[in-house]
Amino acid sequence: MTDCGGKAILAFVPYIFSLLEISSRPTTGTLPSYLVKAALRYACSEAQLFRADQLKPKFQEVTMGLFRHSASGHDTAWRAFKFIGILVLLLLLPACAIGRQALDLADLAEEVKHSVVNLSTTQVIRMERGHPGMPQDNPLRDFFGDEFFERFFGGLPERERRANALGSGFIISSDGLILTNHHVVARATEIKVRLENDKEYDAKLVGSDPQTDLALIRVKPDKDFPKAARLGNSNDTRVGSGVMAVGNPFGLGHTVTSGIVSAKGRIIGAGPYDDFLQTDAAINPGNSGGPLYNMDGEVIGINTAIVAQGQGIGFAIPINLAVELLPQLKKGKVIRGWLGVMIQDLNKELADSLGIKTTEGVLVSDVVTDAPAAKAGLKRGDVIVQVNGREVKEAHALSRMIAGTPPGSKVDITVIRNGDTKTIPVTLGTLPDSTAERERQEGQQPEEKWGMTVQNLTPELAQRLGLESDEKGVVVVQVVPDSPAAQSGLQRGDLIKEINRKPVETLSDFNNLIQQSGKDSLLLLVRRGAGTLYIVLKK
Template identity: 40%
Template sequence: MKKFNKSSMLAVAAISLWIGTFLSPILTCGFNNSGSLFLNADPNSKSSPAQTQAIILQNAFEEVFDKVSPSVVSIATERTVNVNVNPFMNGPFFERFYGNDPRSGRQMQQKQTGLGSGVILNTEGYILTNHHVIKDMDKLTVKLKNQKTFEAKLIGSDELMDIALLKIDAPKDSIKPATLGNSEQVKVGNWAIAIGAPLGFEQSFTVGVVSAIQRGGLNSSGLSYIQTDAAINQGNSGGPLLNINGEVIGVNSMIASQSGGSVGIGFAIPINEAKRITEEIKVNGRVIRPWIGVEIYSLNDQIKEELKLKIDQGALVNQIQRGSPADQAGIQIMDVITHFDGKEVKDSNDLVSMVRAGKVGKRVELKLIRRNNEIITSIVLRARPN
């Protein structure tokens, strides 16, 4: 039997101590409460001033959701369409001879579904949403936050402004109307909050800011939109855009995106415009819109140079519909409208907004430039043809 000398004993002891130092936390972890793997929050710790401010804002967001979410609904849409199911009649060869005539092949019915959002306007069950959510649909089903569903009736809609008014028959104590704000008071930098059903995820809450106001030129409506970077996706359409007080300032309508998903550029119809449209729909079932019958463009450097214009603002008349109020008033192509009913016209969007805000049957004064000569005439607003 070999004997260990004193130095060997010391070496063994040192190695054992070194191994124990590294292994002891591993061996004891989970078995001794004093050596817990997790660090618990200190209930007595105090928030910093910055954290306190953040918590106050967080509480404000929670209040907005608790206040408004019962007023936001999901709208399931459904329609039945006929589709051609003959596989031999769908190729380009047969389309050349038969076109897309549905009689050229066997037909079958197919259900198509969609989903959007809406906001409750009053205890009578009126609901505001987008026209494109309900367009050409046969069945509309509204789901409340409490999961109760009701079949909705379409009161009317306006395709140009993308506004629709629905109604459900629900007990008054089961529906909570939203509070409508004033979109004219909205400023860039204000909080912007969206609640809806993006991609079918109901009662989703997203937050951003107002990126721009009076964003025009997006379509032929002449409407100036509220732009926001709050995430808006398919399914948010028709839902409310809210301020930090939980007031509806807009109706989410569309996004600018190459991918089809949110990239932080969303647009909402100002609630003041939406209110005006829905009130008219409720009374008349449709919108009777003033019209003068011209196609117009805003002035730019090229137009000003070609026409040798000495003005910087106005709306250039590019086309006139025969028999329209503009035609009857003697307006000509290449005229530049500078004033409408005593108000200065800055560009084409400005003129569209002025006409839209007018009343059918009213005679208004126009100032225009024709070959650098100022001409004053008048025009009678008529109802826009369907």
């Protein structure tokens, strides 16, 4: 989109040329009024001034006065030319900037609205069997057990509840592909897509990636199907650049908000590959999956998350990450490279204790048995400083770098070990799909069965939650409404330290203990704030 100041200057070219023409020959006459009026009328209309009528008489008065009192015409005309040029910059361009900005937002909203879609999903939730007049938390039920009541009173058939949710998305191809968030369509049994003209389509899930919260859905397009959104380059986005968010907040379809890019590369604890754009454009529930546009009408992000306690703090997945994963999403899922190490950022205290002069690098805190790293000879205490010659400065960067490398690739890992630098060749494996494995074994994911999502405690999360850097456990990052976790009082931000009196230090511990429990209840030891408490989850 053309810069406002540049367009205003270009608009005044005919006017300036008319002055140059007059200044090149002596004259004692005045500048023809029709020429001044025509030039100003053209300039003001092209620059799109909202207050042009107030500016035109001033320019006419100054110009006519200067040339009317000219003696030789030449010197005065040249002085007039310079004077008017300065006047244009001082008076006209600020007004132009205000008017042009407002008009640009309106034009941009009109241009992009057709490729933005509203999503509504339906999920069928199977409820456990109950008994008339006997709630789940009745102590008699706990004492006698379900078998007693089923034998004497009979059980009710399994019930179903339909849960509806709203979200947003945007069209990325003419064959009906739409990009959105994974959490918008996860476990949905029905997906409806509504266009700006209220036309509806049924959609099917093509592929999704919980790790980056991206999903691809498809509708069957017709002849009236809108054109796809233009995808930009999020790497080129600068902090302070103007942006526009379009989406479906609280079901208010095709709502437009604007703001700026507040920051780049934000890590918010949503997953291992966090790399968010931060914006102050208003984002609310229902905006998830919708596009974040730059002022050129290109999608640079997918609106995903907000800080509920704050104002003007929203986060969008960079579009470059989505474009990188699109080929795999079209195949149904994302396959990532795997090194098989537990890692953490290197701070000054750790660097001093390891005898390293820099804090740039990633410390290996553990190596998974039989993983590619272990087979290649990486050890606990190694500090990874390079991958294939590219510098590694922090843990999230290493995670993204390895995950983005195809399995089977050979990479050179440069480490510092006991003060010496060495390069170790490693053939990457495939990141284990533990979710799929659990689904094959149990029919559903344990976290979903209990209604919670957890992740490893990273140094960034520990700092945000006010925990010590050496604290162990997994953090609750989501609690599903009406689930056993929600009914027990488990909260987002709780740190799970034990399951059934066994310690939990990592996500692997959590998954193993969940699978081993084999019970209809879980006893959790949870740290919340400065204290700890026990919480019982019941199915």
